[in-house]
Amino acid sequence: EVQLLESGGGLVQPGGSLRLSCAASGFTFSNYAMSWVRQAPGKGLEWVSAARGSGRGTYSADSVKGRFTVSRDDSKNTLYLQMNTLRTEDTAVYYCAKDIGGSFAYWGQGTAVTVSS
Amino acid sequence: EIVLTQSPATLSLSPGERATLSCRASQSVSSYLAWYQQKPGQAPRLLISGASNRATGIPARFSGSGSGTDFTLTISNLEPEDFAVYYCQQRSDWRYTFGQGTKLEIK
Numbered sequence: 001e002v003q004l005l006e007s008g009g010g011l012v013q014p015g016g017s018l019r020l021s022c023a024a025s026g027f028t029f030s031n032y033a034m035s036w037v038r039q040a041p042g043k044g045l046e047w048v049s050a051a052r053g054s055g056r057g058t059y060s061a062d063s064v065k066g067r068f069t070v071s072r073d074d075s076k077n078t079l080y081l082q083m084n085t086l087r088t089e090d091t092a093v094y095y096c097a098k099d100i101g102g103s104f105a106y107w108g109q110g111t112a113v114t115v116s117s
Numbered sequence: 118e119i120v121l122t123q124s125p126a127t128l129s130l131s132p133g134e135r136a137t138l139s140c141r142a143s144q145s146v147s148s149y150l151a152w153y154q155q156k157p158g159q160a161p162r163l164l165i166s167g168a169s170n171r172a173t174g175i176p177a178r179f180s181g182s183g184s185g186t187d188f189t190l191t192i193s194n195l196e197p198e199d200f201a202v203y204y205c206q207q208r209s210d211w212r213y214t215f216g217q218g219t220k221l222e223i224k
Contacts, residue, residue: 045155045215099208102147102148102151102207103149105166107161107162
């Protein structure tokens with residue numbers, strides 16, 4: 001059974017940093033691209049960043065480029081999102097999702113990030 | 118960036134009716150067009166991948182169609198549990214975008 005478990009969310013002040021983690025199980029992690037997708041309160045879904053398996057590349061939305069860094073440790077079956085210089089508009093639930101053929105077949109339960117003074 | 122535009126923003130229907138949701142892309146997308154259902158407080162659930170392939174466990178009343186820039190999600194014979202928000206999504210050159218969503222509400 002595929003499981004994705006996010007952690008690391010919380011309350012942080014504007015300009016601060018936070019690191020999210022997504023622990024994966026139930027599949028061969030290194031074979032799949034993984035993404036972070038966020039959802040601001042009352043808003044739609046926004047793709048944030050993706051990391052392909054086995055070091056084949058990372059990608060980020062323009063809205064977070066230069067501030068967020070996605071990475072993964074295939075030996076630990078874990079996806080990360082390092083978020084720096086956080087802004088109030090980064091407040092959202094952050095989901096980890098598994099990419100199968102370009103669509104997100106599996107999602108975690110999400111971890112909430114609140115950026116506020 | 119490929120922009121996905123969904124219409125209508127809100128669709129009001131009754132159980133038993135047919136729902137037709139539209140997703141239009143700003144340029145042609147490959148087969149990486151997916152549809153998701155999201156209910157309050159829950160993560161999205163994949164319904165359709167590759168424009169027309171139902172995901173595992175998705176009832177046959179959900180169907181997807183389209184190619185190029187115009188795609189449709191059809192839900193026939195609406196059940197009470199189908200009232201939710203629906204999103205389309207694409208991947209191109211390892212960039213992903215979502216539509217803004219269609220809220221399907223009970224009339």
